[in-house]
Amino acid sequence: MDALVTTATATLPDIVSRLFACPVCHGALALSSFGGEETGAALCGGCSAWYRVENGVAELLPPRLQDAALRKDFQGRHASAWSGWNTGPKDPSREDDVHKLGQKNFYDEDALAYETSMLKLSFWQAFDRTFRGMIRASGGGLLVEVGCGTGRISVPCRGSFSSIVGFDISEAMVRTAERKRRELGDAGHLRYLVGDAENIPLRDGVADAVVFSGILHHVENPGRVIKEALRVLKPGGRYWGLENNRSAFRPLFDLLMHVSTIWNEKAHEDHFIMSAREIRQWLVDAGAGVEAETWTSVFLPPHAFNLLDAQGAESLMVKSDAFMRRIPWLRDQGGLVLFSGRKPG
Numbered sequence: 001m002d003a004l005v006t007t008a009t010a011t012l013p014d015i016v017s018r019l020f021a022c023p024v025c026h027g028a029l030a031l032s033s034f035g036g037e038e039t040g041a042a043l044c045g046g047c048s049a050w051y052r053v054e055n056g057v058a059e060l061l062p063p064r065l066q067d068a069a070l071r072k073d074f075q076g077r078h079a080s081a082w083s084g085w086n087t088g089p090k091d092p093s094r095e096d097d098v099h100k101l102g103q104k105n106f107y108d109e110d111a112l113a114y115e116t117s118m119l120k121l122s123f124w125q126a127f128d129r130t131f132r133g134m135i136r137a138s139g140g141g142l143l144v145e146v147g148c149g150t151g152r153i154s155v156p157c158r159g160s161f162s163s164i165v166g167f168d169i170s171e172a173m174v175r176t177a178e179r180k181r182r183e184l185g186d187a188g189h190l191r192y193l194v195g196d197a198e199n200i201p202l203r204d205g206v207a208d209a210v211v212f213s214g215i216l217h218h219v220e221n222p223g224r225v226i227k228e229a230l231r232v233l234k235p236g237g238r239y240w241g242l243e244n245n246r247s248a249f250r251p252l253f254d255l256l257m258h259v260s261t262i263w264n265e266k267a268h269e270d271h272f273i274m275s276a277r278e279i280r281q282w283l284v285d286a287g288a289g290v291e292a293e294t295w296t297s298v299f300l301p302p303h304a305f306n307l308l309d310a311q312g313a314e315s316l317m318v319k320s321d322a323f324m325r326r327i328p329w330l331r332d333q334g335g336l337v338l339f340s341g342r343k344p345g
Helices: 012-018 068-077 097-116 122-137 171-184 222-232 250-259 276-286 310-324
Strands: 029-033 040-044 050-054 057-059 140-146 161-168 190-194 207-213 233-244 293-297 336-342
Touching (some): 012 029, 057 171, 097 171, 122 207, 122 233, 122 336, 140 222, 161 171, 161 207, 171 190, 222 233, 222 276, 276 293
Parallel strands (some): 057 190, 140 161, 161 190, 207 233
Antiparallel strands (some): 029 040, 040 050, 050 057, 233 336, 293 336
16 A cells, blocks of 8 residues: 555545544545535444544544534534434443543643643753654654644654654644644645544554654553554554653652643653663564664753753753763663664564
8 A cells, every 4th residue: 555645645535545544443434525625524434433524634533532522513514414424333431531531631721831831941842853853864754643742743854754644632732733734834745633542543554654752651551552553654664752761860850840840741640650671561562573772861850951042952962961871870861761663574
């Protein structure tokens, strides 16, 4: 299958049928457009579930996680435009739904603050530039951004990949990313959708690269997310990720954040921090083989970087990382643990 339709020139119905998949059964989807190709209903040929597609963004969450009010309103407004309305497959609630819905609600409410406050911090601007540099260096085909937020990775990396698909469980975050995409004017090859990282609504083996930017510490089952990401990745495809490190200096960071909170997040209480060993084990269990590389970054508190402008913060981060990585034991104590590898094949 040619994953790159490409999204820069393909219509949304073509992209839906070539790339997207039902999150319930991974069946193929077909989009029926309502008066324009950017709005319609995507029907699964396997389990007959239908999904809302509105103004270019598809809500491809499992039915039990969808916004019931938006779904009902959408069907009411377009009742006469389509004859395929149905109740869909049974999708009973699960234990982890409470956590997922909590995440969804938190980030729906936090989308504006995330975009206007957190991403403007010198610390995150500095780190993101270095992290994105690694991703750009391996650009080329289709990049999938797992937990895209407001397009933190995909928008700046748009010049390095032929196609990019980003998704997040928060529709407010995705709508913000979609607005940015439209304002750019040169980003027709970017596509955003609403999706669950543990049930990725993409077909098998379509991605050339996958990036996780601090997603695993938010979810119920990190191993499941990694396994799903490898499912959509082509053999030989590249992946990158980063997480909060189980560092010896983590208590100091937590104390500083208690005294002076510089951002808020809703992490999973069981694994809001994790070690390189845990990540490597999840990758091995998911079938990533032994090619995974892990290392740490950020050896000074984020508060220190925020005293500088973005350029100064980046210079300090690069120099302090290079120095600390020369020292045994200390080189594993950075505030963030990063990982990268290729899918076997």
